[in-house]
Amino acid sequence: MTAGAPPPVPPPPVLVPPRHVPVVSTSDGRRRSQLDTARARLAVGAGAFGLMFLALAARVVDVSLLAEGQPRVPTTPQAVIAAEPRVERASIVDRNGVLLAASLPTAALYANPREIADPWEAARKLATALPDIDPALLAPRLEGDRQFVYIRRHLTPREQDAVNRLGIPGVHFQRAERRVYPQGHAAVHVLGGTDVDGHGIAGVERQFDARLRQGVGEPLRLSLDIRVQHVLREALGRAITRFEAIGGAAVVMDVNTGEVLAMVSLPDHDPAEIATAPAEARFNRITVGVYEPGSTFKLLSTGMALDLGTTRITGGYDASRPITYGRFTISDFRGKNRWLTVPEIFAYSSNIGTARMVLEVGVPRHRAFLEKLGMTRRLPIELPETALPLAPSARNWREINTLTIAYGHGISVTPLHVATATAAMVNGGVLHPPTLLARDPDDPPPLGERVIRADTSATLRRLMRLTVTHGSGKGADVPGYFVGGKTGTAQKVGSHGRYLRDARISSFTGIFPAHAPRYVVYLMIDEPKPQRDTHGFATGGWVAAPAAKEVIERIGPLLGLVPEPETDAIRSALAITLPGQAPPRPAAAPTGQRQAALPGSERRVAAQ
Structure with missing residues (x-):
């Protein structure tokens, strides 16, 4: 600043207008606070919902795109909801899947x-509501x-x-x-039945309970x-009715596997009424009934003698006298009264010729052969109801027993024994x-036990066919099926x-086709x-041969076998x-002349 100069004049002050501060009342402040709180809550809720949707979207992506496609089954039983009420007892079906027995859910009232x-x-x-109830x-x-x-x-649903x-x-x-059997009486002795609590009490229901x-x-x-079961039952029933019989039994068996395709015993009963059925109707003649088989046993006797070499198909025996x-006296029913060859003995059903033939085999080997065929023990079939054959013990089996058992007397077996042995005689000897x-068709064939040679079996097939064409079994012949058999x-x-x-058992054991056997048909009246x-x-x-003819005629096509021309x-x-x-030749007479005891026989022993 210069000396003597006047002092500077300061600039005029800038005047700022005072800020207008609004005056807020108490009620307006409270309202604003509430709005702020609501906005904050909405934001939190929107965020939570957003997270939930994101989680759901992630789960959908995981299940539909990222998972391996395997169904997820709840592991806890409580999470399983059955579509139908569960039954406790499994069903039973035949070889083709046809329903034989099933359990249905019902309600019990208590x-x-x-x-x-x-x-x-x-x-x-x-x-x-239940009219059958007596108050x-x-x-x-x-x-x-x-x-x-x-x-x-x-109770029914209604x-x-x-x-x-x-x-x-x-x-x-x-x-x-409730156990039901859609096929009715058809297979009652095979199926058996159950008690009121669903426990098997007979048949396969009991065996596989x-x-x-x-x-x-x-x-x-x-x-x-x-x-096949229905056909067999109908044919057997007709034969029983026609000949006014008290009952009967029949079986059809596969000769190569032992499978039973049909098994019938009459009289029978409704399987649902097994607890109240009479004893005669519950009795299974096929596996429990034991009967003298008669001349059907000559098939076994002839096969044994041929197989052991004590006779030949070209041989023969004197049947000119009892x-x-x-x-005891052994005679023939309507005998030829002459020397008979082995084929004639079989076709004409000679008791005398068969007894002499088996006598050459001898007592020990005869009994051993029948034991090998199971004729002295129960058969191992899947049924609890089976019987032990009635046969002399080894110690009591004497020469007279061999003579009569040769043609089916003095021994009692079940019809299933005869059918099983017949199959072994014709299927090649097994x-x-x-x-x-x-059996599963893809499984290898069962081994079995060889009882005779294959060539012996082939000879027996020829003899059985001869019996139907020229002997006592003519009534069983069916064109195109080459039936063989033995009455x-x-x-x-x-x-x-x-x-x-005046009480007898009439039977027929047959095979078809005889040149290549597939099935055994046995009937007993x-x-x-x-x-x-x-x-x-x-x-x-x-009696029995014509019934067998009816069975074979009807079941052959069912089993895929059609009649063939004779090639x-x-x-x-x-x-x-x-x-x-043939020229007669001396025959060895029975060596034993003692008073032998023959179980269940009279003085005169003669089979028809």
């Missing part, structure tokens, strides 16, 4: 008497201090609904099962063919135990141990009566002739 205020009123109400019988059971009383075991609508306190439902009660897995598949052994379980007739033994004069159109006869050739190959396989009378 009561808790402690919860019933007026038993008589409850009984009267229940009778309106007078039910009411006393609803009284007392018990906690459980069965009213009805099985009956259950009717009872439920009554609304009776103390009356409850319990889950139950533990397996069936598991209720899971595949059904039990039997070897039966229900079509065999006398002490007080014994297969009978079975009721179906049998045996008198029945009474309770006193003697043969009954119990106590047939002679008829006018059979000229007063009731033998196996008149050179078939003719060669079955070639055998009945030679003329």
